[in-house]
Amino acid sequence: MLSLLSILVVVIYAISLIGRVDGEIGATDSYHLQARQNALLGMRLALAELQRTAGDSSAITAPASIRRRSSSTPAYPQLLGVWAAGSSTAVPTNWFVSGNFEAAGPRQITPDSLLTAATAITLVGRGTVLAERDMGRAHRVPIGDTQGGYAFWIGDQGAKAALAVAAERAPLAPNGRALLSDPRRDISGFAHHSPQRGQPLIWDDLSYLIGSTTNMKPRFRSYSAKSYWAEGGVLRAGLFNVNTSDPISWEAVLRAYEHARDVDAPALTESDARFLAEQIAANLGPKQAPGKPQYGPFFSIAAFWDSELVQESLEAAGITELTQDELRNVLWPMLRVRSDTFLIRAYGDARNPASAAGALGSRAAAVAYCEVLVQRSPQPDPLGSGQRFTPLYFRWLLPEEI
Secondary structure, three states, rough: OHHHHHHHHHHHHHHHHHHHHHHHHHHHHHHHHHHHHHHHHHHHHHHHHHHHHHOOOOOOOEEEEHHOOOOOOOOOOEEEEOOOOOOOOOOOEEEEEOOOOOOOOOOOOOOOHHHHHOOEEEEEEEOOOOHHHEEEEEEOOOOOOOOEEEEEEEEOOOOOOOOOHHHHHOEEEEOOOOOOOOOOOOOOOOOOOOOOOOOOOOOHHHHHOOOOOOOOHHHHOEEOOOOOOOOEEEEEEEOOEEOOHHHHHHHHHHHHHHHOOOOOOOOOOHHHHHHHHHHHHHHOOOEEEEEOOOOOOOHHHHHHHHOOOHHEEEEHOOOOOOHHHHHHHHHHEEEEEEOOEEEEEEEEEEEEEOOHHHHHOOOEEEEEEEEEEEEEEEEEEOOOOOOOEEEEEEEEHHHHHO
């Protein structure tokens, strides 16, 4: 009898234990689902703000590094600024990061404030880049008192040299030759004329084109797999947003001149391209001219050439065999002052309502990360905000991939 009673107690305990485990598994699944829903909320809010502020063709975009005033100023190149149509000041209309579009208001979350903010979430971290300065962070926005929170960050793909552009889709120099960004000084194994060049779409795919021996993490802020511009009712590939002070991307773009120039035009050697890119990148932010405020972006390509920035950079680099006009005559078809392709990374978390009302200081029950590459399309936005942004791809990310 006692043996039977003991067995019955063990069975009851086992059933209760299984029920408790099932309940905990169910709660965990619920937290993960909520975290993903919050991440999707952040992603959709980012897309909505991108549409509202950058859907118009007259809007200007530029990385935050253009605002850098000295070598001691944090460059923070992974933060993106937007200047609304008609703007003419150095200060952006807003920074594309969560916190600036909610109660805090425009420009309250700045590059400097994100470096040390306790509420900042890393969305471009060691899984993507190597250097601290290349990381991207965003302010976590709580959802109510207990529903968790979200964060989002938007990166500018057009302010990087696009590498996965096939020659038949590249812009053409006036002589009909393809203008293709060439990073071969920085990435020696790059297959510039490979028929596979146009295949990659996302950043991770570039390793198949470039080769697994090249570490792409230091190059995340300089190169993109592919970017497009919505112009004339079609998508154009291989253009470049001049409002970036990254010398590596500038060098890859300048090297397009060497491939497309006429045979009797002055050459741009590998070392000259490097020195010129460094001068342009260093002088772009401080340059002040009609159509460009100091430490602000160029508002038109005409203003870019009229500023004589390139000529001054040629002289500073000691290049006397080549002039700004000769570079302009070849490169002008590939240069723009905004971008139309952007990478959104979003974060969501779920918190136990019993733990400090779900506050940031409490431990998240679950977190989720996602990214989406979005493209401004030739089609109009149904709500009247310029041209419609559409996703090119979406994926969930593991924390170690951030």
